[in-house]
Amino acid sequence: MVTSSEQDGSPEGSYDPMWQFAELAGDVRDAYPMLAGIRADSPVLQVHVGPWSSDRSRLDPKTPRATSLFTVTSYELVQQVLTDNVRFSSAGYATTIGQVMGRSILQMDPPEHQRHRALVAKAFRARVLDQWRDTIIGSCVGELIDAFAGDSRADLIPQLTFPFPVRVIARILGLPEADWPRFLRLSTELIAIMRNWDRAVAASQELRGYFAEIIADRRRNTRDDLVSQLIEAEVDGRRLGDDEIYPFLLLLLPAGAETTYRSSSNLLFGLLWNPGQLAAVRADRDLVPQAIEEALRWETPTLAIARTASQDTELGGVSIPEGSLVAVSLGAANRDPARYPDPDTFDIFRADKQHISFGDGAHKCLGMHLARLEMQVVLNAVLDRLPGLRLDPAAEDPHIHGLLFRSPPNLPVRFDPV
Numbered sequence: 001m002v003t004s005s006e007q008d009g010s011p012e013g014s015y016d017p018m019w020q021f022a023e024l025a026g027d028v029r030d031a032y033p034m035l036a037g038i039r040a041d042s043p044v045l046q047v048h049v050g051p052w053s054s055d056r057s058r059l060d061p062k063t064p065r066a067t068s069l070f071t072v073t074s075y076e077l078v079q080q081v082l083t084d085n086v087r088f089s090s091a092g093y094a095t096t097i098g099q100v101m102g103r104s105i106l107q108m109d110p111p112e113h114q115r116h117r118a119l120v121a122k123a124f125r126a127r128v129l130d131q132w133r134d135t136i137i138g139s140c141v142g143e144l145i146d147a148f149a150g151d152s153r154a155d156l157i158p159q160l161t162f163p164f165p166v167r168v169i170a171r172i173l174g175l176p177e178a179d180w181p182r183f184l185r186l187s188t189e190l191i192a193i194m195r196n197w198d199r200a201v202a203a204s205q206e207l208r209g210y211f212a213e214i215i216a217d218r219r220r221n222t223r224d225d226l227v228s229q230l231i232e233a234e235v236d237g238r239r240l241g242d243d244e245i246y247p248f249l250l251l252l253l254p255a256g257a258e259t260t261y262r263s264s265s266n267l268l269f270g271l272l273w274n275p276g277q278l279a280a281v282r283a284d285r286d287l288v289p290q291a292i293e294e295a296l297r298w299e300t301p302t303l304a305i306a307r308t309a310s311q312d313t314e315l316g317g318v319s320i321p322e323g324s325l326v327a328v329s330l331g332a333a334n335r336d337p338a339r340y341p342d343p344d345t346f347d348i349f350r351a352d353k354q355h356i357s358f359g360d361g362a363h364k365c366l367g368m369h370l371a372r373l374e375m376q377v378v379l380n381a382v383l384d385r386l387p388g389l390r391l392d393p394a395a396e397d398p399h400i401h402g403l404l405f406r407s408p409p410n411l412p413v414r415f416d417p418v
């Protein structure tokens, strides 16, 4: 019999989500030379699919296989795919992440997509975000820094960037503080879906049960939280049912928590690895927004997203048959030398900082303003509260890794005692 620890590979008798994430990222130090080679060779490349889709630990075996797989690596063509919902559909998510999430906006095509997105988008307006800056984001970050600020050393990944975004989501949803440990555990298990499918399915079922209680409570007593707003929202003159609210709540975990943890980690890594730029940002906080945009361009947390060709079509001179899976490489697009001079260098002073890490077109990230705000709050808090912040000179081999998702597994730092 295969035990769960054998199956997920963690040490016997334990399930450590942080370990799962490090494993999931894969120990590929630099994915970019390979992507640059593919782009230079053919920005639309047909890939021959191996037997990976029958590996149960990575993907549900019921998942239908696409007839063929193409990967798109130039900025221009990536943008073309993402802004064309007619030729390139998002429906393929139904056979992957949709199986644990349910039918979320991520897998909808227009016009259904616009109707649902318009409803949930209200909850992420700038006015709402402003209210969350100090009350929710600032206090989540502050509490975590309080726990190590007196130590003069820390590992910023497990102690700060990994835990804070899920806490932010728990607060945005208005979950009672007593429930947080359970919510944090289930969220992490759900997000680790590519690593342990069965555990993620179990976590999604438990989370649904949990959300059912929260939704029932908010139907009785409306509050000032996201769950109450979703209950009151209307599509085509009718309110959302529980089955439409769950998928959105579940989507917030991979879409909003994992990405923000990785992007904040990459931002801190980029600055710590380039002390001159860190000093510049410390001295002039007006540079914070451009440091964030450059970090998102330089190391996007999610390297690729997917579309399915909804008709026989052509892209960059290559024929793509209907039903093909099209892997859109955000990472390769962000480092396209045709758009960015010296693309592999982290340079917060570069002229063109616009990137495609939030996607583009109808599905462009709904939480991008929140993500930027979270990155701003965490960077400012670190600069304010940890004077003399630097990489720990004794740190063993600090690095970013990953082929699908990228971020540093650890970020050991030193700072001056306060």
Ligand code: HEM
Binding pocket: 090, 105, 106, 107, 117, 251, 252, 255, 256, 257, 259, 260, 263, 301, 302, 305, 306, 357, 358, 359, 360, 362, 363, 364, 365, 366, 367, 368, 370, 371, 372
């Ligand atoms: C730096 C952090 C983030 C990155 C890099 C990121 C990236 C992305 C990308 C690339 C997409 C498009 C997926 C596709 O087209 O297939 C997306 C969609 C989405 N993101 Fe984000 N995201 C981030 C943070 C957030 C946050 C904080 C939230 C909310 C709490 C969020 C919620 C969503 C939602 C709901 C969608 C689906 C939008 C739709 O299908 O219309 N994201 N995100």
